């Protein structure tokens with residue numbers, strides 16, 4: 001594909017002509033605006049509905065009608081092992097071994113369950129590192145986990161802030177903070193991609209540095225999952241969790257997932273809160289006393305699979321299985337670079353892009369910080385058929401998603417922004 005960009009519709013269309021993922025767009029429903037597909041740039045918040053989802057939902061409803069409780073074993077996708085079917089695809093997306101991942105619960109719940117296992121402070125090591133201004137759920141989860149251990153959040157939580165005047169953290173500053181915390185540090189918990197700035201952190205180096213000082217390292221992958229290729233196993237990440245309703249297109253409140261490195265997952269002594277579904281599967285219905293954890297991430301499961309909440313994930317992963325994160329990422333880098341280029345051609349608006357300029361330090365999303373009239377710009381683009389995302393106090397987040405967005409979508413966004421009367 002071309003490296004030199006042009007700010008014209010013809011050029012955008014020519015990039016679409018070369019896009020091997022272009023037809024994937026047909027597999028999703030786009031909200032409409034005045035009878036046309038809207039410019040949907042909000043997959044970082046809620047991904048679009050795969051057209052196959054309704055068929056799959058209906059299939060489960062029919063199996064429920066046909067089988068009643070026997071559907072646990074006789075439904076076409078037996079509900080007993082329903083969650084297990086996702087591990088292969090989730091492992092490919094996260095760069096994990098299959099037993100290291102499991103679809104379960106929702107993100108904030110999983111974050112707590114994993115912190116129960118991996119934030120284990122003692123008198124000497126009790127500090128946890130996170131990003132200042134992380135997504136509120138992460139802030140509240142860490143704050144309350146710290147309190148649960150009888151510690152003071154002011155003392156136990158080290159928040160990493162960008163340098164004066166900057167919006168993103170420098171990689172070296174993150175590593176230096178971990179080193180400085182040294183043997184007082186028990187855990188690092190960062191986002192994979194920061195929800196506000198769109199900055200993609202260096203997960204490999206952060207993990208290595210955390211291990212160097214004897215700490216555990218985990219990530220909230222809400223904005224990284226399905227957005228960038230990951231190598232969680234090879235990077236030696238200890239744990240991670242994600243939601244599936246953003247880049248994974250699994251629908252509002254869809255089931256989330258976890259990664260637990262095999263060195264923890266295969267150790268029955270790794271402490272976790274237990275439920276019957278995390279018990280050794282072969283003995284699940286023996287109703288015996290004494291929890292014997294299943295191997296791998298499966299041993300963190302609590303409850304039987306919420307099948308209807310997993311159907312969206314199934315319809316979406318079926319599509320992911322037909323391509324790869326490598327192919328998606330190649331397009332994503334181009335798509336976001338084109339958006340970056342076009343935005344720099346606008347001179348009727350007063351904003352800066354706070355997402356890093358280097359493609360390797362960001363995913364699909366760009367965050368536009370408005371010095372003035374941000375809300376008015378957001379309302380204007382909304383009225384003109386753009387679906388994007390407003391974050392108080394002054395940021396518009398836009399994410400062209402390689403699975404279903406076109407270069408023409410990106411161009412239309414630019415063209416609408418260019419019409420803002422000021």
Ligand SMILES: Cc1ncc(COP(=O)(O)O)c(C=O)c1O
Pocket residue numbers: 106107108109135137138191195220222223243256
């Ligand atoms: C970074 C991050 N963490 C946590 C959450 C909370 O997710 P959930 O409501 O699925 O628990 C979100 C939701 O958007 C998020 O973006």
